[in-house]
Amino acid sequence: MKIDSITKLDKWRKEILTKQKTIKTKVLICLGPGCLAGGSDLILKEFQTLLKKKKIKDISVESVKKTGCHGFCARGPLVIIEPLGIFYSKVKKMHVKDIIEKTLQKGEIIEKLLYKDPNTEKIYKEWRKIPFYARQQKIALRNVGQIDPDEITDYIANGGYAALAKILKSMKPDDVIEQVSKSGLRGRGGAGFSTGRKWATCAKAEENPHYVLCNGDEGDPGAFMDRCIMEGDPHTVLEGMIICAYAVGSQEGYIYVREEYPLAVVNLQKAIDDARKYGLLGDNILGTDLCFDLKISKGGGAFVCGESSALMRSVAGEIGEPRAKYVRSVLKGLHDKPTVLNNVETFANIPVIIEKGADWFSAIGTKKSTGTKAFSLAGKIKNTGLIEVPMGIKLKEIIYDIGGGINDNREFKAVQTGGPSGGCLPADKLDLEVDFDTLADNGSMMGSGGMVVMDDRTCMVDVSRYFLNFLVEESCGKCVPCREGLFQLHKLNEKICEGKGTEDDLKLMENLSETIISGSLCGLGQSGPNPFLSTIMYFRDEYEAHVNKQECPGGVCKNLITYRINDDCNGCMACLSVCAAGAIKGKKKEQHIIDEVKCDRCGACFAVCNINAIDII
């Protein structure tokens, strides 16, 4: 069935809504990456099998829906029963029968599956009231976790493609660009460039054709927002891109997806096929003159391909080396033609901006950073997961109110934002408002939205070494200061981790950082030393402890620590069985000892000991 007019789309939406109204209760099963790791695919199957056999009023197999990431990964696998919003967490396959018989059949709540806030002991029945969700505001993620990503009808029922219909009916391309500019939307991929300005430049460019690209190469370690959008609500990305194509006069687009995200590729492809089938992509979209088609381009696992010019080369089938941008990629982009390249989350915001208007959007957030931002909350924090918050929210609110604070009630040390190009912010920066400029002014950056929380058992010198190692591997090698400079910086950092560094090494590292920044072509090199610079700016005392006292305050750097078993040991033998070096001796129910000569400080014993009987000295 081709939807070849806006009237038909409206009619179709009404039909879908009428049909969906007959399904009164919905059981949503999260198949996001976190829940999937906990076996939520098995839970979905179990629901389907059991409901096929059982006859319950108003409930059928159709009531069960798989969704993308619902957000609260730490409590996964999640099962949510709408419209009441009953939130069951840590669900296992064996609970499914109970949920069907008690909750679906009799309306009883199973208390042990509800969420209990570990800080206040309060039990929550409805997910919207849980502090983790209550503080959030979802725009880009509005459908993620709510709809079945495979069903175009779900997207349309939730208002999908209405923004597209609106622009085709009543807006000129210039009006669209004006709305996007007025909304103040800035690129969500990291640099924060004005989306409206980018579109306007491309639209005005005389050369043809114009291309629309979507950057789904979410390579920052510690970030998974774009993955969840592509997997959980692929049509919103498509709609955003089609609107952009209309605004800038493009007929051809590509979504560049990293190859580590196979499910995103599958879901996007399904969305593209469906959109084409119904006439929402291809020639004469919704019966108008708009013609635009999309293809997926799969990346090859190179971090540098997240950089605009490298990405465009990779889409063209070449190796992803960035070029010097004397002429910006919006004018000379893919195949040297004018190209708009936006991030997944940026495109996901577009349909909402068009529908609700620029003024509505710009009222959210701060003056210079409007709207909301999605973050992936990870690391040593209680409520890990996917969140979306208004810009201008304080770091503290994200970490303590939404994130629930630090694991095991340990002390907060730092929060890393912006991936390898970003930085680490210490405890006295927790009052900072999260927006593009504030974070950059404080030595970090917004980046794509990874937020990794670290506690007092993290060594900041090791964190810097980790990122430098990552960047050494990922540098494309084109610029010597980046290729060789980062390599030497990493070597010096390693020397400090081994306790062999000197004060002079620290000075040398700072000097070298300057050279790398000024001598590199692209963002990877120019921001490469950031992990070192931000950690030495805020945690110089840790570097000095390594250099002057040969101590690692975080208890991480192998050369500078010793493991010892204390008197609390009950002889459970867990550490002994995991020790690959054979350094632990002891009998069952007797205190064990570690042979410090044999011990290679891998830390496995410490990780498996449940009763804190191993000290790091």
Place this chain on the structure above:
Amino acid sequence: MIIDSNKIQKVIDDSPQDKKQLIMILQNIQQEFHYLPKESIGLVSEYLGMPQSTVYSAATFYKSFSLVPRGENIIKVCKGTACHIKGADLIIDQLDAGIGIKPGQTTKDMKYTIEVVNCVGACAMAPVMIVNDKYFGEVKCNRATKLAKTG
């Protein structure tokens, strides 16, 4: 390992003969054979009419391509930031002890290959390990070897 070059040619012939599709063609070959057999570089270069050096440079630039055969079971250990601070190295150490290979290596019987990936985007469940596309979250290091062997 001997791979019939006719089989490689078939995969190539099924792909569009377009220089822009170089990476996609290499991906298709890798999907079929789990690595890029030596012959494939020459065959792709002939098919697309580009120098072998260009094909080779793409095959070595992108991390997802392997020029050596990989094992039957691919074990990926995530080393994203969250996994790193939550003990990804412990998992790598335990796999080394349990299976006897380091990241990037394959066991002699071609049963297992261990790879380290930079981030698989499941950070909330760190540390993460993937055994033949199945994700395991919050992996305790003492369970790593068992998970790798039994999936």
